[in-house]
Amino acid sequence: MTTETGLALLEHQVRLDLARLNFPAANWVPPRDGPDGRPLLDVLVVGAGMCGQTAAYGLKRDGVRHLRIIDRAPAGREGPWGTFARMQTLRSPKHLTGPDLGLASLTYRAWYEAQHGAAGWLALYKVPRLEWRDYLLWVRRMVGLDVENGTALAALQPAGDCLRADLAGPRGIETVFARKVVLALGREGSGILRWPAYPSLDPHSSAARTRVFHASTEFDFAPFAGKRIAVLGAGATGFDNAAAALEAGAREVHLFARRATLPQVNKSKWTSFPGFFHGFASMPDAVRWKFLTHVWSQQVPPPFESVLRCDGHVNFRLHLDETWNDVAPHAAGVTVTTPKAAYAFDAAILATGFDVDLMRRPEVAAFRDHVDVWARHVSESEAGLHDEAARFPYLGPGFEFVEQAPGSLPAARNVHVFNWGSAMSHGQLAGDIPGLAIGVNRLVQGIARDLFAAEEGRMYQALLAHAEPELKPTRYYVPPAA
Numbered sequence: 001m002t003t004e005t006g007l008a009l010l011e012h013q014v015r016l017d018l019a020r021l022n023f024p025a026a027n028w029v030p031p032r033d034g035p036d037g038r039p040l041l042d043v044l045v046v047g048a049g050m051c052g053q054t055a056a057y058g059l060k061r062d063g064v065r066h067l068r069i070i071d072r073a074p075a076g077r078e079g080p081w082g083t084f085a086r087m088q089t090l091r092s093p094k095h096l097t098g099p100d101l102g103l104a105s106l107t108y109r110a111w112y113e114a115q116h117g118a119a120g121w122l123a124l125y126k127v128p129r130l131e132w133r134d135y136l137l138w139v140r141r142m143v144g145l146d147v148e149n150g151t152a153l154a155a156l157q158p159a160g161d162c163l164r165a166d167l168a169g170p171r172g173i174e175t176v177f178a179r180k181v182v183l184a185l186g187r188e189g190s191g192i193l194r195w196p197a198y199p200s201l202d203p204h205s206s207a208a209r210t211r212v213f214h215a216s217t218e219f220d221f222a223p224f225a226g227k228r229i230a231v232l233g234a235g236a237t238g239f240d241n242a243a244a245a246l247e248a249g250a251r252e253v254h255l256f257a258r259r260a261t262l263p264q265v266n267k268s269k270w271t272s273f274p275g276f277f278h279g280f281a282s283m284p285d286a287v288r289w290k291f292l293t294h295v296w297s298q299q300v301p302p303p304f305e306s307v308l309r310c311d312g313h314v315n316f317r318l319h320l321d322e323t324w325n326d327v328a329p330h331a332a333g334v335t336v337t338t339p340k341a342a343y344a345f346d347a348a349i350l351a352t353g354f355d356v357d358l359m360r361r362p363e364v365a366a367f368r369d370h371v372d373v374w375a376r377h378v379s380e381s382e383a384g385l386h387d388e389a390a391r392f393p394y395l396g397p398g399f400e401f402v403e404q405a406p407g408s409l410p411a412a413r414n415v416h417v418f419n420w421g422s423a424m425s426h427g428q429l430a431g432d433i434p435g436l437a438i439g440v441n442r443l444v445q446g447i448a449r450d451l452f453a454a455e456e457g458r459m460y461q462a463l464l465a466h467a468e469p470e471l472k473p474t475r476y477y478v479p480p481a482a
């Protein structure tokens with residue numbers, strides 16, 4: 001069977017499965033006009049990466065269908081997979097499910113087997129990075145999500161009990177009103193790139209722009225051929241960027257790490273089971289804090305595949321126990337100074353990740369001073385010890401913002417954070433693949449609950465007006481009293 005035939009048969013199966021599950025459910029949310037006199041959106045989903053698209057799929061499945069889904073990236077370039085990610089395969093095992101929301105024919109395995117057969121699946125070691133992107137785009141097409149690409153959420157503000165969103169798209173700025181907004185902005189959209197402060201480095205200077213790169217951005221590795229490259233950070237991203245530079249023909253790649261040994265155990269892997277995913281959010285604040293600050297204070301080892309990918313090159317050198325004191329870009333290269341030596345490189349890559357600080361995102365500026373954060377739920381000394389964790393928003397059971405003072409900004413409860421910023425409150429349900437389906441189901445349940453509650457009066461009137469004559473086809477039918 002050819003790849004095309006296999007996929008065509010699978011697509012037929014998916015359509016059948018979706019139809020058998022009555023997907024999508026009929027729209028049940030009563031329409032309401034917004035302040036501009038136009039129908040309010042039920043939900044605006046911001047970000048069409050893995051989390052945003054799966055959230056939209058879940059909403060559609062449960063009959064919340066007056067949606068818009070936007071992403072600032074061009075089509076197919078949402079998220080890290082085809083942009084700044086540089087690993088060869090996903091870290092996760094190949095059998096993980098999530099974006100399928102429990103539909104077997106929509107799993108990665110079904111998609112892969114349709115093209116490569118059962119033997120191909122058995123032979124597959126891990127999911128190739130770009131295939132994961134292609135798979136996500138396929139799921140999106142199968143469940144019929146219309147994503148508006150090239151459209152960014154520029155600002156979000158309360159507008160009575162609903163939300164006003166200013167969207168910057170191909171036609172300029174458009175203002176829309178929505179009952180609910182899901183912020184699925186991804187890991188980068190949970191904060192900012194982490195640029196360590198060095199005396200001689202201004203990341204925005206013209207010298208830095210051509211010599212010093214952040215690993216979580218897109219840049220071209222071809223100019224590294226024949227050059228000496230420095231990488232800071234011994235996590236997955238550090239090793240993958242080092243490997244990409246080596247594969248691009250770098251003369252030497254030096255990777256530096258603060259630690260004397262590489263971290264050996266991935267604590268967050270332990271949290272990846274249904275009991276943790278279901279139970280975590282209902283635990284008291286002190287317990288949630290204890291679990292996740294422990295996980296996050298233990299660094300994550302790089303995948304061994306990425307380490308071996310670098311170690312296969314004789315011109316790779318790992319410097320353990322050697323942090324950087326300064327990075328000085330100049331016309332001829334970059335001088336990296338450590339406590340042990342000063343090195344001359346042609347370029348430097350900082351694989352230092354993201355600083356999670358959702359409340360600094362411009363998208364949520366209007367909510368910054370009103371919504372609750374974890375620092376208010378732990379002692380000052382704990383917040384000082386784990387300052388990043390303390391900055392996470394303190395979210396309600398449906399991933400919604402919680403006001404610091406009840407009643408001060410009710411519209412805040414209509415903003416649902418479905419990205420890494422939700423981790424301290426819910427565990428890792430809106431970021432990595434394993435918790436995704438549980439997270440989406442919880443999010444959709446929370447949104448449906450609120451939409452119903454907000455329309456309780458009209459719902460009751462609809463119940464009173466409900467007069468479907470069930471027995472009309474029988475001789476026992478009694479017409480309603482006039």
Ligand SMILES: Cc1cc2nc3c(=O)[nH]c(=O)nc-3n(C[C@H](O)[C@H](O)[C@H](O)COP(=O)(O)OP(=O)(O)OC[C@H]3O[C@@H](n4cnc5c(N)ncnc54)[C@H](O)[C@@H]3O)c2cc1C
Pocket residue numbers: 046047048049050051052070071072073077078079080081084085086089090091092151152153154184185186187188189237363418419420430431432433434
């Ligand atoms: C290099 C790398 C490797 C990873 N490997 C794995 C792995 O092996 N296994 C695993 O489980 N997890 C992995 N992850 C973690 C996680 O699965 C990914 O980060 C995944 O992309 C998360 O999906 P997301 O939808 O939250 O974010 P993203 O995929 O990043 O999507 C967020 C989207 O929001 C859009 N956006 C942001 N701001 C705005 C705005 N203002 N307006 C409109 N759109 C906006 C962005 O353009 C982006 O497309 C990896 C992450 C990275 C970075």
